[in-house]
Amino acid sequence: MKGMLMKDFTEDGRISEIQQSFGNSSDIKTRSFQHPRFSFSGVLVYIDGIVDTSVIEKHILHPLLDERNRNRKTGDLDIEKALETAGVEVVAFSSYKEKLINGWTLILLKDRDQVIAADTAKWKERALTTPKGQRAVEGPDIGFNESRKSNVALVRSIVKNPMLRVETETYGSITQTSVSLVFIESKVDEAILKDVREKLSHISMDYILDSNFISEYLTKESKSIFPLIINTERPDAAAAQIIGGRVCILVDGSPYALIAPAELVQFFHTAEDYYIQSRFNPLLRPLRILFFWLSLYIPALYVAFTTFHAGILPDNLLVGFVAQRQVVPLPTFLEVVIVNWLIDAIYEGSNRLPQSVVLTISIFGAIVFGQSAVEAQLIQPITLVVLSGSFILSSIVPAAALNYATRFLRLSLILISALLGLYGLALATLMLLIHLCSLKSFQVPYLSPIAPFTWKDQKDTIIREAMPELNPAEVTFPKEEDPSSKR
Amino acid sequence: MERTIITPTQFFSLMLLFLTGTTIIVGLNFTALQDSGFAVLFEMAAGTFMFYFYMYLSEKRGWQNLDGILTQAYGKTTAKVIILLYSLYFLYIAGRVTTDFSFFVTHIIFQDTPPWVIMIPFLMIIGYSTVLGIEAVARSAEILVFFTIMLLVMLWGLGFFSEEFDPIYLLPLFDQDWSVLLSMIFPTGISFPYGELIVFTVLFSLVKNKKTVKRYAWVPISAAGFIIIITMELVIGILHAPMAEQYFFPFAKAMELVTYFSFIEHLEIFTTLLLLSGVFIKVFIFAYAAYNLFKETFPVKKTKLWHSFLLIFLIAGMSMIASENLIQHLQIGLKVVPYALHIPFQFGIPILTALVLMVKPQR
Numbered sequence: 001m002k003g004m005l006m007k008d009f010t011e012d013g014r015i016s017e018i019q020q021s022f023g024n025s026s027d028i029k030t031r032s033f034q035h036p037r038f039s040f041s042g043v044l045v046y047i048d049g050i051v052d053t054s055v056i057e058k059h060i061l062h063p064l065l066d067e068r069n070r071n072r073k074t075g076d077l078d079i080e081k082a083l084e085t086a087g088v089e090v091v092a093f094s095s096y097k098e099k100l101i102n103g104w105t106l107i108l109l110k111d112r113d114q115v116i117a118a119d120t121a122k123w124k125e126r127a128l129t130t131p132k133g134q135r136a137v138e139g140p141d142i143g144f145n146e147s148r149k150s151n152v153a154l155v156r157s158i159v160k161n162p163m164l165r166v167e168t169e170t171y172g173s174i175t176q177t178s179v180s181l182v183f184i185e186s187k188v189d190e191a192i193l194k195d196v197r198e199k200l201s202h203i204s205m206d207y208i209l210d211s212n213f214i215s216e217y218l219t220k221e222s223k224s225i226f227p228l229i230i231n232t233e234r235p236d237a238a239a240a241q242i243i244g245g246r247v248c249i250l251v252d253g254s255p256y257a258l259i260a261p262a263e264l265v266q267f268f269h270t271a272e273d274y275y276i277q278s279r280f281n282p283l284l285r286p287l288r289i290l291f292f293w294l295s296l297y298i299p300a301l302y303v304a305f306t307t308f309h310a311g312i313l314p315d316n317l318l319v320g321f322v323a324q325r326q327v328v329p330l331p332t333f334l335e336v337v338i339v340n341w342l343i344d345a346i347y348e349g350s351n352r353l354p355q356s357v358v359l360t361i362s363i364f365g366a367i368v369f370g371q372s373a374v375e376a377q378l379i380q381p382i383t384l385v386v387l388s389g390s391f392i393l394s395s396i397v398p399a400a401a402l403n404y405a406t407r408f409l410r411l412s413l414i415l416i417s418a419l420l421g422l423y424g425l426a427l428a429t430l431m432l433l434i435h436l437c438s439l440k441s442f443q444v445p446y447l448s449p450i451a452p453f454t455w456k457d458q459k460d461t462i463i464r465e466a467m468p469e470l471n472p473a474e475v476t477f478p479k480e481e482d483p484s485s486k487r
Numbered sequence: 488m489e490r491t492i493i494t495p496t497q498f499f500s501l502m503l504l505f506l507t508g509t510t511i512i513v514g515l516n517f518t519a520l521q522d523s524g525f526a527v528l529f530e531m532a533a534g535t536f537m538f539y540f541y542m543y544l545s546e547k548r549g550w551q552n553l554d555g556i557l558t559q560a561y562g563k564t565t566a567k568v569i570i571l572l573y574s575l576y577f578l579y580i581a582g583r584v585t586t587d588f589s590f591f592v593t594h595i596i597f598q599d600t601p602p603w604v605i606m607i608p609f610l611m612i613i614g615y616s617t618v619l620g621i622e623a624v625a626r627s628a629e630i631l632v633f634f635t636i637m638l639l640v641m642l643w644g645l646g647f648f649s650e651e652f653d654p655i656y657l658l659p660l661f662d663q664d665w666s667v668l669l670s671m672i673f674p675t676g677i678s679f680p681y682g683e684l685i686v687f688t689v690l691f692s693l694v695k696n697k698k699t700v701k702r703y704a705w706v707p708i709s710a711a712g713f714i715i716i717i718t719m720e721l722v723i724g725i726l727h728a729p730m731a732e733q734y735f736f737p738f739a740k741a742m743e744l745v746t747y748f749s750f751i752e753h754l755e756i757f758t759t760l761l762l763l764s765g766v767f768i769k770v771f772i773f774a775y776a777a778y779n780l781f782k783e784t785f786p787v788k789k790t791k792l793w794h795s796f797l798l799i800f801l802i803a804g805m806s807m808i809a810s811e812n813l814i815q816h817l818q819i820g821l822k823v824v825p826y827a828l829h830i831p832f833q834f835g836i837p838i839l840t841a842l843v844l845m846v847k848p849q850r
Contacts, residue, residue: 309596312753420608422756423596426763427608433630434616438623451626453496 014108018045018096028100031056035065038075042109045096050103052122059084060105060118079107079116087119101176123147128154131233132255133400139275140236148252152180154235155250159184159242169200177208180250182238187245189477192442196247196260211254218260219441225408227401228441230262237271245477261442261477265450265461267399268292278464286462288396295393296406299336300413300425302386306332308421324380333418335379339387340414342369344407347391443479452478493690495699497625499707500632501768502687506534506711508635508765510680511718512738512758513587518671520728521656522663524716526671531712533672534681535705537833541684542701544841545691553688553776554783557836560843567784569836574780576832577686581773582805583820585609588766589806590813595739595755606806610799613770617778617795621693624771631764638757639714642742643721645754649745652724675821678829681708685833689776735813774798 015030022028027048034041042064044056060083063069069082080088091099093115096106103121128150131143144151152166167181179200183193199218208214211231219228232238238248238257249258268288305313306321313321328335346365350358373379394406409432416424439446449457454476459465493501517523548556553573558566588609589602597605616624646652694700718738722731725741734740742754778798781787787794810816 309756312756314750314752420604421596423592423605423759424608426760427612430627430763430767431612431615433627434612434619434623437626437630438619445626447626447630451497451629452494453629 015043042107044105044107046105047100051105051120055120056105083118085118085120089117090114091117134234136271139271143233144235144255146253146255148178148180148250151250155182155239158235158239171203172205172208175207178252182242182248182250184242189245192261193247195442211251211256211258214249214251215258224439225405228262230259230266231256234271261444263448264446267402270398273464282463291393292397295390296409296413298390299386299410300417303333303336303414304417304421304425324382327377328380335383336414339383343387343391444477448478491622491693492695493625493693495696497629498694498700500628501625502707503632503711504628504765504768506680507714509769510715512762513591514679515719515737516671517728517732519663519667521660524719526668526676527712527716529672530676530681531709533677535708538684538704538708541688545688550691550697552692554780560840570780570784574777576828577773577777578801579805581770581802584766584769585802586806586810586816591736591762595759610803613774614795614799616771617798621775628768635761635764638761642757646721646745651744654724656724656727657720674825674830678825678833682829682833686772686776689779
């Protein structure tokens, strides 16, 4: 009986067409069915592993074959009503590929050209865990995972508001990755939203594995080392940004949500800033910003002073420097560059290596550097102190994206101060300032609300004011009127 | 460069840096000894008056820039000649400011270094900022003005409370003749730095909220005046006025003398930072104005990268003119430039233009 049925469909050609179009992949499953009393038969087609088979059993097969669902008199079955899955669509046969790939089950019926598709997708996903990279001492402790759907759900669970909009498109010709734009209709800045939408619509990529793929595409015009899009793996942070009128982009397969536009000060904001009362320690954030700049400038200042302006240094400090200087072989500048690279190497190594080996590296780093190199009179102890100090200071920057910029900048500043001393350092700072001022993230100046200065947006910039001051959440996005001056 | 918008805050920041940055370090004038502060007060009042006069000229013609006003007054051909002259004038001043700067740096941080070593990297930054446009510079002015004021207040604090500062030197006041005061005010005092505000007439059309600018333009001008006066008093108190007059860079010299616990010393380094931000804004605005006047008048269709290169080469060239050494440079700055350049360009042409426009019926 079953064989006959299969034969019918084989003659129909639809089953074999599906199987051929997937190259007879072993995970394309078919399951035929026939009602024992009525002349009602068909085949279910699905991709094994991405569907929930128990749903197919209970909510598709069972209702289809249950007599109670049929009209008592005529014995007819209204299939779309009978199916108990959440998503049911009647589609043309030609669209079978898209449905199957997205985890739907196709119901092919004998003598019916159309196909009924039922949503049975069950993607494998990691359980929700704490955010890996952006931990917080206090406050909500849940992170995004790799499923876009659950990420959107996480945002929705925080922002329970009908004005929340989710616009989803698929990008990537091979991976067919879905990307969602999440924003609050009444809060979002129209011009920015339009800009983001337009830039997204121009995306043409073969594959998208992570939100960074989108991020790089959106900011491809920028040649700056500074990140123009901020990313977060915290649903609470994403929700806060959405409420602040920004646009959040969630990419399937990435636990990092993108937030546009980004401003430089935001990279210094952490979740705890909002979860610990600001009057307990209002200086936390300003210190973070100060430390960031110090970490950039300390090595450069060290090089500038020791190579060019030793005369300016206070005498007792100078004596210590000179005493160490006499025994080491390399010029200070080279020494600083080399140690800087070695620290970078240790950092990279401890990031990549298996957990069990990391300890070895750090012990080697500490002993070989801290003790032996100095005792062997290869490196001045002050160089070590300066660079490790700088490295520790830079590690307090909450956004990893900014850290890469820091490393590049630190080295550039060391180079310029080796060439032109303090004067070069001052010029480089000026250049950095103009560069930062010229940057724009989705039309919004990168340094706003400091430059251009807006008084009412200072409440949550350098120092966070108390919550009653911050609610209602209102942020303005200063934009230049003329879009042609975009950079 | 493209049509951009500057907010009033940015405009005022630019003005304040423009007026103070170079003046307090390379332009302090102690001709009237202890009474120099009074002279600055008069200069400040005159400067405010002059700036409002420039604004009035522009406002009457629908907030046009300098080139528009001149074209309306003199017709196209004559105006073109005048605009070109202005363009060259601005370039020359940019060159002179650059020279001031490079002499100062070679004097204070890099002794025995040829000035071009200082000048070339600086002009490259100017070139870079002309590529990025006035918008970026206006924004950075907001930040620079903040740091400048912080730095100044710190230096003042350290200076006034140091052992070197002696209030006795500030007295006696009203010791000088009116003629001495007048000779200090006119023409050097008025033309530098206040008269140089004529260059801001090239920025008027970019400003976003012109009413605010009109209402508060006196604020940065008088703030600059008071900054200059306070710095002057500090320098007089440390160096004594007759001595202060002898130094090329009295503020830097005064700060050099200030030490605390033999650990905090060499504060003159910080004056370099002050000067850098001021000179940067000043040279940029002059360069921007010169370029734009040239561009508005002659058919330059699009801003290109090599224009910026040409611009900084021209400034470098201008800075070489009759500035072989500091003495010659300062001599020309005091004796020739005010009479030959400042008076006609800051007062002569604007007043003449106002008269012509008054007589000429408005279209």
